[in-house]
Amino acid sequence: IIKIVDIDGRDQVRDFAEDMERMLGSKMKSVKVSTEFDYYNSMLVNTADEDGNFIELGGEFPLEKNEHFNNLPVNTMQSDVQVPTNVYNKDAYILNGIYWSEALNDVFMNNFQKDPTLTWQYFGSSSGFFRIYPGIKWTPDSNGVAAFDCRNRNWYIQAATSPKDIIIVVDISGSMKGLKMTIAKHTINTILDTLGENDFVNVIAYTDYVRYVEPCFKGTLVQADLDNREHFKVLVDELHVKGEGKVAKAMKESFKILNEGQGSLCNQAIMLITDGAMEDFKDVFEEFNWPDRRVRLFTYLIGREMTFADNTKWIACNNKGYYTHISTLADVQENVMEYLHVLSRPMVINHNHDIIWTEAYMDTVLFATKAQSLLLMTTVAMPVFSKKKETLSHGILLGVVGSDIPLLEVMKLAPRYRLGPHGYAFLITNNGYILAHPDLRPLYKEGKTLKPKPNYNSVDLAEVEWEDIDETLRTAMVKGEMGTLSLNVRASVDKAKRPLFLTNDYFYTTINDTPFSFGMVLTRGHGQLMFMGTVSVEEGKFPHSTATGHSLCLSSAPTYCETDIDPHHRKYSQLQAVIRYLQGKEPDLECDEVLLQQTLFDAVVTAPLESYWQAIMLNASGMEVGVETAFLGTRSGLIRLTRYTGIETRVAKKFLTPADKDNLFTVDHFPLWYRLAMENPPGRFVYYIPVEDKDNRDKTGTIPIIPSLVPDQFELSWQCLLVSLYDYQGMCRSGHSHSSSARPLLSVSHVFQYFLTMKKALFAETFAMSHKAKRTDALQPCDTEYPGFMLDNSIKETNSLLKCGRCQKMFVVQAVPDSNLVLMVVQADCDCSRQYSSITLEPKEVKYNASVKCNRMKSQKVRRRPKSCHAYHPKENAKDCGGASEISLSVALFLASLATSLALRRWT
Numbered sequence: 001i002i003k004i005v006d007i008d009g010r011d012q013v014r015d016f017a018e019d020m021e022r023m024l025g026s027k028m029k030s031v032k033v034s035t036e037f038d039y040y041n042s043m044l045v046n047t048a049d050e051d052g053n054f055i056e057l058g059g060e061f062p063l064e065k066n067e068h069f070n071n072l073p074v075n076t077m078q079s080d081v082q083v084p085t086n087v088y089n090k091d092a093y094i095l096n097g098i099y100w101s102e103a104l105n106d107v108f109m110n111n112f113q114k115d116p117t118l119t120w121q122y123f124g125s126s127s128g129f130f131r132i133y134p135g136i137k138w139t140p141d142s143n144g145v146a147a148f149d150c151r152n153r154n155w156y157i158q159a160a161t162s163p164k165d166i167i168i169v170v171d172i173s174g175s176m177k178g179l180k181m182t183i184a185k186h187t188i189n190t191i192l193d194t195l196g197e198n199d200f201v202n203v204i205a206y207t208d209y210v211r212y213v214e215p216c217f218k219g220t221l222v223q224a225d226l227d228n229r230e231h232f233k234v235l236v237d238e239l240h241v242k243g244e245g246k247v248a249k250a251m252k253e254s255f256k257i258l259n260e261g262q263g264s265l266c267n268q269a270i271m272l273i274t275d276g277a278m279e280d281f282k283d284v285f286e287e288f289n290w291p292d293r294r295v296r297l298f299t300y301l302i303g304r305e306m307t308f309a310d311n312t313k314w315i316a317c318n319n320k321g322y323y324t325h326i327s328t329l330a331d332v333q334e335n336v337m338e339y340l341h342v343l344s345r346p347m348v349i350n351h352n353h354d355i356i357w358t359e360a361y362m363d364t365v366l367f368a369t370k371a372q373s374l375l376l377m378t379t380v381a382m383p384v385f386s387k388k389k390e391t392l393s394h395g396i397l398l399g400v401v402g403s404d405i406p407l408l409e410v411m412k413l414a415p416r417y418r419l420g421p422h423g424y425a426f427l428i429t430n431n432g433y434i435l436a437h438p439d440l441r442p443l444y445k446e447g448k449t450l451k452p453k454p455n456y457n458s459v460d461l462a463e464v465e466w467e468d469i470d471e472t473l474r475t476a477m478v479k480g481e482m483g484t485l486s487l488n489v490r491a492s493v494d495k496a497k498r499p500l501f502l503t504n505d506y507f508y509t510t511i512n513d514t515p516f517s518f519g520m521v522l523t524r525g526h527g528q529l530m531f532m533g534t535v536s537v538e539e540g541k542f543p544h545s546t547a548t549g550h551s552l553c554l555s556s557a558p559t560y561c562e563t564d565i566d567p568h569h570r571k572y573s574q575l576q577a578v579i580r581y582l583q584g585k586e587p588d589l590e591c592d593e594v595l596l597q598q599t600l601f602d603a604v605v606t607a608p609l610e611s612y613w614q615a616i617m618l619n620a621s622g623m624e625v626g627v628e629t630a631f632l633g634t635r636s637g638l639i640r641l642t643r644y645t646g647i648e649t650r651v652a653k654k655f656l657t658p659a660d661k662d663n664l665f666t667v668d669h670f671p672l673w674y675r676l677a678m679e680n681p682p683g684r685f686v687y688y689i690p691v692e693d694k695d696n697r698d699k700t701g702t703i704p705i706i707p708s709l710v711p712d713q714f715e716l717s718w719q720c721l722l723v724s725l726y727d728y729q730g731m732c733r734s735g736h737s738h739s740s741s742a743r744p745l746l747s748v749s750h751v752f753q754y755f756l757t758m759k760k761a762l763f764a765e766t767f768a769m770s771h772k773a774k775r776t777d778a779l780q781p782c783d784t785e786y787p788g789f790m791l792d793n794s795i796k797e798t799n800s801l802l803k804c805g806r807c808q809k810m811f812v813v814q815a816v817p818d819s820n821l822v823l824m825v826v827q828a829d830c831d832c833s834r835q836y837s838s839i840t841l842e843p844k845e846v847k848y849n850a851s852v853k854c855n856r857m858k859s860q861k862v863r864r865r866p867k868s869c870h871a872y873h874p875k876e877n878a879k880d881c882g883g884a885s886e887i888s889l890s891v892a893l894f895l896a897s898l899a900t901s902l903a904l905r906r907w908t
Contacts, residue, residue: 005530009484012418013507013520016425019413021512023117027380027405028355028513030111030118063137067570069119072136076112079105079121080135084149086333087128097125097398104401108133111403116565118403119377123384124150125399126160126341150400151337154196155379158356159400161343162870163198163264165221166191167254170236171274171302172205173245180303181241183329184273187300188236190336191271195224197359197431197458198866200263203232206250207243216854219256221263223431226458227781228857247272248279255288258295262860266869267343269296272315276301276308281315289319294872297321298339317881324882338882345395345877347870348385354868355382357514360407360435360457362442376442376457377404378435394877407436412559414520417595417635420527421670421678422491422502423520428461430515430864432478438669439464444731446779453731455781460861463728465489473506475862477517480510492725492788494662494672497841499723499788500679515866526678531635533601537582552603552640554578560599561591595636602634613642631656633674637665655690663690676820685819723788732782732845784843791822804832 061080063073081098083089101123108121112133122132130150140146150156168188176184188203195201200221203213212218213235222228254270277299289295297319299312304327316323322342324335347354360376381402385395407427414425427435434440442456461474467489468474476483485506490499503524510517522528554560554575561577563569569577569589578596580586613630628650631641641656654660663671673688680686799812807830814823848856 003532005532007418007420007522007528007530009505009507009520009522013509013518014482016414016520017509017511017518020410020518021514023410023413024357024380024405024511024514026115027118027403030115030121031355031380031382031401031403032353061135061137063135066134068116068564068567069134074134074136076134077109078135079108079131079133082130082132082138082146082148084128085146086149086330089129093127094129097127098129098131101125101129101131104131105133116567117409119406120404121401122150122403123399123401124153124156126151126397127399149333151340152193152333154361155356155358155381155402156400157194157340158196158198158358159354159381159383159402160340160397162266162347162354162868163866164195164267164269164343165200165258165263165265166195166202166224166269166271167221167257168192168201168203168271169247169250169254169273170203170205170239171207171245171247171272172211172239172241173207173243174241175245175275176302177241180275181239183302183326183332184300185236185239186329186332187273187302187326187336189233190332191339192224192229192232194336194340195229197223197225197429197433198264199224201228201232202257203236204250204253205239206245206247208246210249210253213239214857217858220260220858221257222858223860223863225431226455230454231857245274245276246279247274247277248281248284251281251284252288255284255295259288264865264869266865267296267871268294269298269321269339269343271298271300271339272312273300273302274312275303275305277312277315278308285319293318293320293878295319296342298342299323300335301325303327313882317879320876320878320881322882341397344383344385344397346873347383348395348397349873349875350870351385351387352868352870353382354870355380355513356866357516359429359431359433360442362452362456376407376436376440378407378410379404394880395873411436414518415559415592415595416665416670417598417637418530419520420523420530421635421675422500422504422523423527424669425518425520426461427511428474428477428517428519430478430480430517430866432460432462432474432861432863433457434459434461434464435516437461437464441729444779453729453781459729462861466726466728471862473508473519477508477510477519478862478864480517480864482509484508490723490725490788493675498672498676499725499790500675501790515864532598533605534597535601535604537600551642552638554599554637554639559592560595561589563589565590599634599636599638602636602638606632606634606638606640609640610642617642617644628652629655633665633671635670639665652690660690680820683818687819687821723790725786725788726846727784727786727843730782730784730843730845731779732784733779783846785846786841786843787839788841802832802836804830804835807831 061075061078063075065071066074066076083094087094104123111121112118120132120134122130124130128149128151130148138146168191170184170188172181192201201224202217202221205211205213213232251270251272258268258270297315298321299316301309301312301323306325309325313323315321320342322338324331324338326332326335358379358381360378362376379402381400383400384398386398388396410427411425416424419425424438426437429435440456440459442452443450444453445451461477462468462471465473465487467487468485473485473487476485485508487504487506489502489504491502492499505522505524505528506519507522508517508519560574561569561572561581563572563574563577566588569586572580572586577586577589578591578599581589581591581596582600609632616630628645629641629643629652631639633639639656643650647653656663658664663673665671665674669675672690673686676688677686793815795815797812797814799810802809802811808827809830809832810827812825815821816823
């Protein structure tokens, strides 16, 4: 039975979204369970001393490689704990927290047994320790330091607090010179690092007048996305001290901004960073903040002087904030984190276990352990808090529990075979940022190393679907609407070397109980139809390969059968799983019956090709010289192929091998040769030259570039359409200033700074100078434009002359019948290089003037605010508002930190 089925985009997008809701809902249930609940230190497990004995906290901890966890050696019977270097791992408070959190072991294991598709589960404590399941051997960074602190991670911060509007007010008067200013700048940067895409921010500096660090942002709040945060850091690094400090004007300006009703409209706070506040602020607070005290004030007293400590503390305590004293760089991290715990109080008192979902990110922990396959993830997380009645008003946050969900697994619920060769599915956040999209390119290549782009998780949908000029699609999806939209698009394929003109139908809806929206694209023509056939299982059974050398393989991209649910099935490839399921050997396998039926049908109707290829092989006179491989691909991901030459003599050695990702069916795309063939009329041959990476000398083909063809004359003669294509995820090389990126090491190496400040100020100033901005020539995110050429197939032949000074260059262009080839003959004895520049396909950076840059940075795109907000509770105990901080370190930790700092100083 054979039939052509029309695809109803509205029904299909709804079905896909419901599948995703069920999957993501099961992950939320696991996280909820995890909130109702002598240790292994992951840095020290399986570590022995010189005598061969296990060191303290590092006992024997069995580890086995597990394919489900990226082949990382793990212990699925036990979680273990990581403690940052700047936290003493045997502190009584830490040990007590680790002891009671031991109960999470059974919860994590039970979650994994109920849902074997779960990946990492973890608990991040407010005191700093991090419990992870399954247990791993934690690998320190290149400096031998455990810089990872779970409290700095976005999933922790988002779960611990509601969205927030933050005004950072910094004193740049003359008294702040030297080390004080260095500490102040680091404090600002640390606060900025605690903000995310749901937060809003501005930075104001003051002396005897108010100065916006970025004049473009005067009188407003801007979204705290990565680009704006990094922009603030660069400007903060350029601040210089002068004059007398008068903070009252800056306070009034901050209150006015927050009263404008912009930003998140949830938590509001002013962060005052100063070495002393001498003025009387009572009138300011009475005018703007009392009696409701809706705006919290957090004060950070900088330096060793305590003369103005009482006044600075009074400001925080009378405005439901928190006061901290930061005398050294080592104090910054812990003291800044205190404000998050204050903001969490209303949520904790309400006992609201709000579930949050993060934007896309790469797990840098696994990346550091070399077990990361560079997959994007999202985290589902929720807060854990004390329920003791006697501490209820204090709103004590115990920590955050979470679990990672690979976005690749989510997108498998919208399989490509149901979307057609040019169709695709995508996910975005409530802020319009992309979670998953086939055109999202989170990595860039520097030399031979792949690295994450700095802004890979803040790419806006409008920057990928850039044909949607009015942002109609983006606006509707961000608002959580369901609907359709049609657009004529210029799609770039083959690594942006070839443009395709397509008409796309977009279908979109929201995913309930998450901040995400789901979109799906069907291309007019082949994308709207599905060819369905029915055959029996007996007819469809097929071998992996035959004695004649023919091969049949299934793509690993579509999930024909789910092999990840039962650990027993994980050893099977997709082809093995399909065959065993069809043979009745694994009836418990969960398989996609529609895809299997389509694959079986494809296998049956293409089976005669084997005898045809065999006949050609046996008839040597019928063989064309140079033919190496014959192959056929179908929409279901099935490929049949035969090799006519051995690997030794084959020119295209990589073609259609497992390493040839570009020419195989993958999760992200159909092969380019398949897509190009689908866009050509029946009976027309498509010639395609796969070009391997430049680093690989075994070329399977080359693309010649003919210089000195002038766009306007060539277009008139041959009707070659020159189109502009854009890449808003480009990386350009340009010198710029930036602050040291070694922020994670500050909490360790700056213990040495603390020691030096007690000994001699000269050393402290020298150390602080090492953190000043440095000139670099690194690749940085940018926008680029590049040309694309499309041929008018109605023109079969033409010729023309180009005048080049004293000579003329003649060229003739003729279409090769029944193909996508063009024959071009160019006169070689006339040099036109002086008159006409070469045409290249190289991208060029798009430069913006200051006005355009300003508008782009402060523009507020349509966004959907998170549903929950916990900014106020009448039972909150505002008297817990901080005090002077002192460093308390054990001798062992101090000496270890000192040694590390000395080593770092020696290396730099």
